[in-house]
Amino acid sequence: MKARALLSLVAQSLSRARVAYVASALGVCVGVASLVFFIGLGEGVRRVVLDRVLVAQHVEVVRKSFDAGPLRVDSIFGLGATPPLDANAVAALAGIDGVAAALPRARLTFPARAAGGRAILGQDLVAELIADGVAPESVAASTMAAGVSLEHFVDPEAPRPCDNSSECPGDGQVCEAGRCIGLRCVAAPEDAASSDRLKACPGESACAVDLGRCLRPIPALASPHALELYNSSLVSALSGAGKPLPRLTPSALIGLQVEVTFGEGFVGRSSGAPPITRRVKLVGFADAAILVGLTLPLSVVQRLNARFNGPAAGLLLHGVLLDVPATEDLPRVVSQVRGLGFELSDRSENVEQAGRLIRLVTALLSLVSGLIVALAALGMTQAFFVAVQQRRRELAVLKALGAAASDIRAMVLLEAAIIGGLSGASGLLLGRLSAWVADVAATAMPYFPFKPMTFFDFPVWIWPAGLGFAVAACVLGASVPARAAARADPAQALNA
Amino acid sequence: MIRLRQVTKRYGTARADEQALVGIDLDIVAGEHVALLGPSGSGKTTLLNLIGGLDRAYEGTVSVNAIDLAPLSDGALARMRSSTVGFVFQHYGLLDHLSVVDNVMLPGAFCDDVARTRAESTTRAMQLLERVGIAHKAAALPPKLSGGQRQRVAVARALFNHPKLLLCDEPTGSLDTNTGASVIRLLEALNAEGVTLVTVTHDARVASSARRIVRLEDGRVVEDAVRRP
Numbered sequence: 001m002k003a004r005a006l007l008s009l010v011a012q013s014l015s016r017a018r019v020a021y022v023a024s025a026l027g028v029c030v031g032v033a034s035l036v037f038f039i040g041l042g043e044g045v046r047r048v049v050l051d052r053v054l055v056a057q058h059v060e061v062v063r064k065s066f067d068a069g070p071l072r073v074d075s076i077f078g079l080g081a082t083p084p085l086d087a088n089a090v091a092a093l094a095g096i097d098g099v100a101a102a103l104p105r106a107r108l109t110f111p112a113r114a115a116g117g118r119a120i121l122g123q124d125l126v127a128e129l130i131a132d133g134v135a136p137e138s139v140a141a142s143t144m145a146a147g148v149s150l151e152h153f154v155d156p157e158a159p160r161p162c163d164n165s166s167e168c169p170g171d172g173q174v175c176e177a178g179r180c181i182g183l184r185c186v187a188a189p190e191d192a193a194s195s196d197r198l199k200a201c202p203g204e205s206a207c208a209v210d211l212g213r214c215l216r217p218i219p220a221l222a223s224p225h226a227l228e229l230y231n232s233s234l235v236s237a238l239s240g241a242g243k244p245l246p247r248l249t250p251s252a253l254i255g256l257q258v259e260v261t262f263g264e265g266f267v268g269r270s271s272g273a274p275p276i277t278r279r280v281k282l283v284g285f286a287d288a289a290i291l292v293g294l295t296l297p298l299s300v301v302q303r304l305n306a307r308f309n310g311p312a313a314g315l316l317l318h319g320v321l322l323d324v325p326a327t328e329d330l331p332r333v334v335s336q337v338r339g340l341g342f343e344l345s346d347r348s349e350n351v352e353q354a355g356r357l358i359r360l361v362t363a364l365l366s367l368v369s370g371l372i373v374a375l376a377a378l379g380m381t382q383a384f385f386v387a388v389q390q391r392r393r394e395l396a397v398l399k400a401l402g403a404a405a406s407d408i409r410a411m412v413l414l415e416a417a418i419i420g421g422l423s424g425a426s427g428l429l430l431g432r433l434s435a436w437v438a439d440v441a442a443t444a445m446p447y448f449p450f451k452p453m454t455f456f457d458f459p460v461w462i463w464p465a466g467l468g469f470a471v472a473a474c475v476l477g478a479s480v481p482a483r484a485a486a487r488a489d490p491a492q493a494l495n496a
Numbered sequence: 497m498i499r500l501r502q503v504t505k506r507y508g509t510a511r512a513d514e515q516a517l518v519g520i521d522l523d524i525v526a527g528e529h530v531a532l533l534g535p536s537g538s539g540k541t542t543l544l545n546l547i548g549g550l551d552r553a554y555e556g557t558v559s560v561n562a563i564d565l566a567p568l569s570d571g572a573l574a575r576m577r578s579s580t581v582g583f584v585f586q587h588y589g590l591l592d593h594l595s596v597v598d599n600v601m602l603p604g605a606f607c608d609d610v611a612r613t614r615a616e617s618t619t620r621a622m623q624l625l626e627r628v629g630i631a632h633k634a635a636a637l638p639p640k641l642s643g644g645q646r647q648r649v650a651v652a653r654a655l656f657n658h659p660k661l662l663l664c665d666e667p668t669g670s671l672d673t674n675t676g677a678s679v680i681r682l683l684e685a686l687n688a689e690g691v692t693l694v695t696v697t698h699d700a701r702v703a704s705s706a707r708r709i710v711r712l713e714d715g716r717v718v719e720d721a722v723r724r725p
């Protein structure tokens with residue numbers, strides 16, 4: 001049969017019989033629309049949860065521990081002792097294929113307390129300080145670093161070679177014996193106001209009494225997510241009691257300084273060494289920062305840990321963040337990490353589970369959408385049986401005029417394919433439109449942390465796949481009626 | 497041109513006494529005009545469908561143009577119908593949603609040899625409509641036409657692929673005397689041009705225009721006579 005003639009015959013017969021197929025076509029359209037909607041939603045939510053909330057490409061490695069009831073210990077009676085998480089371990093982890101960077105992390109192993117905040121809150125607050133330390137490279141690798149320039153995130157006590165004082169970073173630093181060092185200072189009287197004591201040194205630097213030298217403030221990073229959390233829920237929750245708390249922006253907070261006493265906090269005082277006081281300055285917000293608390297340069301934390309808990313404590317790391325840019329490398333990287341004798345932090349375990357859960361829910365919803373399309377295809381079978389029956393005489397005439405059984409079948413299947421293509425295409429459009437409407441509706445919802453611009457992420461394959469699925473379902477649905485039409489005896493139809 | 501040998505046709509599981517055709521032997525030469533007569537239910541339509549290759553369930557041999565139809569595949573049989581046979585039905589068999597000219601072009605869809613392009617098809621269809629005297633209705637839909645006009649469209653359509661054999665099943669059965677007469681003249685003219693004509697009819701005038709008369713009764717040939725002019 002000539003292709004052009006086939007097409008025009010089918011088009012003519014379709015334009016006459018539109019109404020008969022509307023119900024099934026509508027079903028295919030709705031099914032494809034919900035398929036697109038749910039797959040897009042699943043991908044979008046997965047992206048938000050894994051990439052932004054859980055930062056899936058950052059796998060956190062910790063030392064293996066044994067779950068002995070409420071206690072987690074590193075070994076049981078010396079059995080199954082696990083390798084220490086130290087510089088060697090970092091090197092080994094960095095060597096795993098697929099790992100772009102291995103970023104060590106250490107916690108404070110002694111109490112500390114921070115005082116300050118008058119500039120923003122109107123009065124000084126004193127609070128227990130939660131802090132950890134990361135290498136500056138971690139900040140470079142982390143996303144969303146706002147206003148952070150790496151030159152601000154350096155240990156102020158790190159040795160800095162110089163020939164003359166003009167090469168030193170200012171704030172009263174001078175070149176002495178080839179090193180930059182702060183001016184000498186003496187402790188102000190204990191009864192003087194804290195602001196007066198800090199004034200004893202030029203610029204932002206403050207007197208480190210234990211060293212007898214002026215020191216630039218220790219830089220600190222905070223989590224942008226903590227800020228989101230504060231602005232979205234804590235502000236309203238805490239404001240109820242007294243006067244309202246202000247909303248905070250990163251730029252208002254950067255530059256804020258607090259005075260931190262290391263070695264003494266509300267929970268106790270370190271027995272290893274007398275406490276020391278340092279000035280700490282917030283220099284930026286970065287994903288790499290601890291969610292609650294402040295993140296300092298790693299060398300600062302390690303030096304302080306050594307001071308209060310001995311040299312071994314100074315070498316100890318509490319976690320290593322692996323940067324795995326390609327998420328498809330994750331399973332292999334994870335198994336190699338386990339092979340080295342380490343395990344993943346609870347957070348990284350959660351990433352694996354959350355990814356699986358979202359995939360599962362998406363698959364279930366897609367299955368339901370697929371069922372809608374399948375039911376619509378069954379309706380299509382019904383509609384085509386009726387149509388073929390009604391057109392029995394007409395098809396018999398076509399056979400008398402020279403149509404073969406295969407021509408009749410091709411006509412019916414092409415009709416089905418066109419209906420499938422049209423309803424599938426409108427389904428894709430409807431699905432995409434619903435997603436857009438859902439996103440617009442979501443803008444009316446109150447802000448919550450990690451709230452994305454869009455909840456949808458449509459992989460490119462969804463468009464051809466959705467269309468192909470609709471066409472295939474309709475052609476499959478029409479295949480039985482098409483065969484019946486092809487087999488029908490023309491002599492009988494003409495005699496009737 | 498047509499040769500039937502011991503052709504027997506049963507519908508479904510009918511018993512022997514309900515056979516539609518019983519042991520038919522028949523030869524029709526190219527260029528003949530044969531009138532098939534007989535009472536209703538005698539098997540005329542059944543015979544026509546067998547000759548035209550529309551019905552494959554029979555016993556005996558049917559050959560057209562010296563080709564036995566029985567072993568042909570469905571596709572080969574369809575090509576034989578498309579290239580050799582034209583059908584004209586009592587109830588016209590036009591597709592009501594297609595215009596007159598589109599109806600006439602239909603056989604071209606199934607035949608690769610005639611009118612390859614749409615322009616060629618339209619030209620040929622218009623020539624045929626001219627020939628049957630109904631070109632002015634080319635754009636109309638069949639339900640708008642009278643019975644005689646519709647049957648002329650059907651004849652034009654049957655001629656589209658240049659068939660050597662025209663099978664007409666009561667072509668004037670639905671027409672009044674006058675319009676019937678014009679269709680008869682049309683068929684006579686075609687026969688004069690060499691088209692073999694087999695016409696089932698109750699119409700005495702159709703019968704009188706045919707040189708040969710075959711009469712069926714209860715599925716058997718009871719008379720086969722050639723009239724002297």
Ligand SMILES: Nc1ncnc2c1ncn2[C@@H]1O[C@H](COP(=O)(O)OP(=O)(O)O)[C@@H](O)[C@H]1O
Binds near residue numbers: 508515516538540
């Ligand atoms: N599709 C059919 N199924 C069963 N019997 C049929 C069918 N078509 C025709 N017959 C029977 O076959 C016989 C011949 O029918 P037909 O060829 O239509 O006769 P005519 O055309 O001479 O009126 C009749 O007895 C009729 O009842």
Ligand SMILES: [Mg+2]
Binds near residue numbers: 542665
């Ligand atoms: Mg009949």
